[in-house]
Structures are given as C-alpha cells and as structure tokens.
Amino acid sequence: MDEDSRQRVVGWLFGSLLRHLRSLLFRVLSVGVIPKHIAFILDGNRRYSRKMKIPETVGYRAAFLALVCVICYCYELGVKYVTIYAFSIDNFKRRPDEIEFLMDLMLTKLEALLKYQNALDEYGVRIHFVGNLHLLDSRIQAAAGKVMEATKKNSNFTLLVCLVYTSTNEIVHAAEECCKEKKKLMNGTAAGGAAAAAAEERVITVVDLEKHMFMGLAPEVDILVRTSGETRLSNFLLWQTSSCLLYSPGALFPEIGLRHLVWAVLKFQRAHPYLQKRRIMVS
Template sequence: MSYNASFLDGQVFYEDVYFELFESVRSHLTLPLSWTVTEGAMALLYLLVYCYELGIKYVTAYAFSIHNFKRSPEEVKKIMDLMMESVTLLTRLSKFCSLRVHFAGNLQLLSTELRNAANKLMENTASNSNLVLTICVSYTCSDEILHAVEESCRERTDGAVVKLADIEKHMYMAVAPDPDIIIRTGGECRLSNFLLWQSCCCHLSSVYTVWPEFGVLHLVWEVLDFQHKYTYFARKKMQL
C-alpha cells in the first residue's frame, strides 16, 4: 500500500470527545489545551514509526485548517508553539527513518518563524525517501483549488485554455499521490474541507477512537480492511 491519510483535526478537542460520556464528572476532569495538543503531536510521531514498519510510504496529516485561525488568539498561539516543537521532533525522526516532510497549505498565513522552520525542514529532508509525511497546515481544499486555478491562469498569458493537468500541477498536494485511505477519527463522518479534490477514488473510514488514542492496532485494522477492498478501488482508479 502506498498511502495513508489521517485526520488530526480532532486533537484539540480531545477533552470534549473523551469525556462526552461522563458529563457528571466533566468539571473535575479538565485537560489543559497544551496537553491535548501535545498528545496529538506525539500520536503522530508514533504513527509514523508504525507506518514505517508496515511499509506505508505516504502519510498526510490535517494539522491546522485556515478556519482554525478564527479561534481565540491564545489558543492559536499555543498550537503554533507546539507546532514549532513538532518541527524539532520531526527533524530528529527524519534521521532515524529517512523521513521526508512537506508542508502543504497557504504558508504565508503562518508566522515568519514557523514558516522559516517549515521551509528549513523541507529543505533538509528533501533527499529522504523511505517515508513521506505531508502536513496540511493553514489548509483547506477550497483554498487549494482557488490557488491552483489562479496560478494556472497566471501561466496562460497567451490566452490558451487551462487544462486539468495545469490545475493539478499547482495543487498544494501535488507533492504526493492521491490517497488510498482517508481515516477520520473521533467518530465524525465529514471531510471538513480536506482532500476533496483528491479523494474521489479512495477508501473513507470513520473510527470512533479519538486521535491521540489511535494506535498501531487501529492502523493495522484499517490496512487489512483496505486490502480486502483493494481490487474495487484499483479498478475505479483505472477508469479515470
């Protein structure tokens, strides 16, 4: 299998999901935001090691939507600070498993410090090839499509017709193949503006397990489930 795309947008709301069945004791079981996001980041690092061992080459993580900038400034700052820490951890992990890292999205919306750190990590891991991680940050697929169309039109100064290949070339996710699986954690069944363009022929899976608790057994189950349906999806892709 070549690809595994996982939703991470539930990580900040880990507390809300985890304790939803225990309303009577909610006020006594409060997890700080920094802890829940840190747990989400560590879960990603463990997942990358599992994927490496299972031979899954491409992993995409939805880390931060453009819409998330509408949250409180304090919340956004905490997440951005933890993302900076994650860049440091990914730098170390890249040396262990020859990890290549891409950041996909409107990076101009990020702080200069985080954008520079992301660009440096992409540059330093560009020659790695065993495992490819794409982190969708400051991303929505609608913004991705708009960006691709604008860039395609900008190239066509001669008035030539814009073709499908032109648009796909300028998509943020042009750095990776289309997904085989999209896994949505937390029991949600919506795509939340994630890989809408790329997901026409992939297996969509919604698991009730919240993101920080998504471990190797969940991943193996998803791989086996996909392999059972692989022939159908392979045939669909050949028809495109």
Template sequence: MSFLHPCYNWLYTQAQDAVLNVLAAGPIPKHVAFVMDGNRRYARRKQAKVQQGHSDGFLALRRMLEICLKLGVRCVTAYAFSIENFKRSPEEVDALMNLAEEKLLELCQHGELLEQYGVRLNVLGKKELFPERVQIAARKAEEMTRQNDRAILNLCMPYTSRDEIATAIESTINDALVEDRPRASISEKDIDDHLMTTMPLDVLIRTSGVKRLSDFLLWQCCEDTQIQFTDTYWPDFGLWDFVPILLDYQRKVWTRTSLHVL
C-alpha cells in the same frame, strides 16, 4: 507503552512488528491521509488542558508515521492545522503555534526517524499566515530533509482544500497567459500539476467519530479513495485501530483485482 517493564515493551514491539510483517505481505496503500480529529475532546476526557491534547496528538502522528513507514507506505499526509483554526481562541491558537514551532525544531534536532526511512517533509498550505518564527522552523525542517526521496510526510498547515484548488487554478491561468495559451486549453491535468500534493489518495482516515471531510484533499479524493471513519480520538489512535482499516483496504483491492481477471 513506556509505563511497562522493559521486557514487556520488547515483547510488545516484537508482536507489533510481526503483525506489520504479515500485513506488508498484502497490498499496501501508497498514500494514506489522516484528519487528526479529537484532540480537544481527548483532553477534556482526561481533565487536561487543551494544549496537552494537541501535544499528545503529535505523539500519535509520530507513532502512525513509523507504522506506515514500516509497512512501506510511500506518502503520509496529515491535516495539522486548518486556515479556519485561526478563528479559535487566541490562547489556543498561540499554544498551537508554540507547539508547531517546537515540534518542527525537534524534527531538525532529532530527525532520526525521517533519516532512517529517507522521509522528505513538506509543510503544505498558506505558510505566510504563520508567525515568522513558525515559518522559519518550517523552512528549516523542510530544508533538512530536502535530499530524502524514499518517502514523504506532508503536514498540511495552515491549509484548506478550497484554498489549494483556488491557488492552483490561479497559477494555471497565470501560466497559460504567460505562455499565450487560450484559456479553453486548460485541463484538469494542468490544475493537478499546480496542486500542493498530486499523488492519488488511497486511504483517508478521520478519527473521533465525526463524518465529514472538513475541506481536506477534496481534489485528491478520487473514485478509488477509501474513506474511513473511526470513533477513536486521534491521540489514542494506533496500530490496532489501523489494522481493520488496512485489512478492509486489502480486501477491496483483491476484490477489484478478481473482477478485472474475470
């Protein structure tokens, strides 16, 4: 909205905050996850370079993070880079690595939003697959927010759920062997304790009209997880796309509560 006159920007912000205050009066999900899909198609539609689509996608993430934090969402998890994305063209992978390093370092230098809301940043995934410079930036950003404990931002990169589950099972077995426990005693909770993120998932949103999970948070998706698909490309996703999703969540929570009362 920066292209608007400052007065209109102020009015828009006031209107947005009023909507958020109304929504916050109802039940709010504790954990919201985003599959940030559609950056490349967004760029093609704009006749721009793919890198511009990914860059605008990071702006959308900041926008949605602030909205979620204002609502009181405890944890936001974003699928930023799949392990499978390394199979893309070298040019696009290099551009994504540069963007990841740039945005992580930007968080370190200008982390006002994370500090304001007490957000702890976690970079989840097989980070050893990243170039050393990106690993350093990730560690620096994580360390900068280590003491924050009011909210969580999980950036999953490079990540797949199958790798997360396989790693958790391997760690569980190794711990059981060290403790000399029989393998038969390994439970779902043991595996859950070794996952990268253990908070139950309330709402999973995928943008761009594609209707699949793409190997994201498969273990964390429980029977109460509401999976929402929207046709909006991720860089365009904002409050007015989020409102009907949140209202649907609140309606279903109230319905479940009413059934339990009966």
C-alpha cells in the same frame, strides 16, 4: 540487581517483544496490498481533554505523541506517504490563546526536527509542508522552510503536513497558477504570433491543475482516516480522495493506536479491487 534495574530490564524485554509481534503482524498484512498513501484528519483533541478532565494543552500533547506512533507504524508497514491535517485556515477562528499555544507547539516541534535531522536522513524521511504558509508567523515559516530544505533529498518516506490549508484554497491556487502560466505563454515573443495563438487556444486541463496543486508531489490517497467517528471531510483533500477508502473509527485522535491502523489496512485490502476499478473509470 536493584529494583530500578530490574524494571528497566523488564521494560526493555517487553518493548522488544512488542516490536517483534508488530513486525510479524506487518509481514502478514504485507501478503495483501499495502496502501501507498494514508491521510489523517486529527479530530477529537479537545473532546479528549474534556473526557479526561485535563487542560487542552495536555490533550494536544497527547495527540502529538499518538501521531508520532501512528507515523512510525506506517513507516514500518511500508506506507510511502502520510498526510496529516494539522491546521486548517478555518482554525484561525478559534480562541486566540488556543491558536497561540498551537503555534508555539508547532514551532517547538519544528525546531526539534532540525535537531534530529541525522535520524530523518538515516531513515530517508522527507517532510513537506502544504498550504498557505505565508499566513503563519515568520518564525514558523522560516523553521518549516529549513525542515523542507534539510530533508528534500530523502525518498524512503514522505510526511506531508497540511498547515493553514483547505482543499478549496488549494484548487483556487492551482487554477490561478494555471492562468498565470497561460498568460505568460500568450505574452511570449520567442515564436512570435504563432506562440500567442497557440496559447490562446490552450485550455486548462486536469493535468495542468494537478501540476500546480500543493499536494502535487504525492499520489492519490488510498485511505483517509478521520477519528472521533465523524464522516465529514472538512475541506480536506477533496481533489485527492475521490476514489479512496474512508475510515472513521470512534476513537478520539489521542486514543488512536496500532489496532486502528491495522483495521483500516484490512478494510482497504478488502475494497482494493473495487477502488482500482473506480480509479480506472475516473481516469
């Protein structure tokens, strides 16, 4: 056996051992409550580039690889929903060259997802994009629409990607849709004046708002992870995180790994009784 073949065999054995150990670890974690929904604020990509003295483009690619690993870990653990804050509306204030790179990277990854649709279907992965997608380049809008359409029937795992998103924009959007719905009922003629009177008395409720939220297809967030040690929410899922665990590891996002996810889940399991009590009180 030559040196290359020997290295491949060693690599395969090492990878197999790591997968087995990870499986055992997740079985131990499964004795406790597994979170249904974990959200991530991908913070620290540019700081990582400066720290490693590499171009920002390389830092963003490293962040993407870290993101793929974390999503896979969540899937293996049994988490049903993962939400990532990929691009805020406020990010349009960044340098034009940085925005252009991020848009190109986004389009490349969307096109790659379409190529690997069979794998997504095999694992039952649904991908849903959240936010004001009409603010994106038409090519990205089209690609995102194709990905959502291609995976909408999958139900084992849902990945929600917040693009051109802010929570205040989501809440305003929901309120506007509720008002349109009420106006439509008031203008209805099916039941005559009685329908208009009933609609006029109708108030906008929490249930009405949640029905029109961009994030309406996912349950409340159980764990919100923001890397780089920051504790700000930055206008992300303000409505959905009122009773969740906030976890802020010091690692920059490209540095995030299995140990951070495990620690977040352990902290959630410890706090779960209190969080459940809070949710009951709020509801």
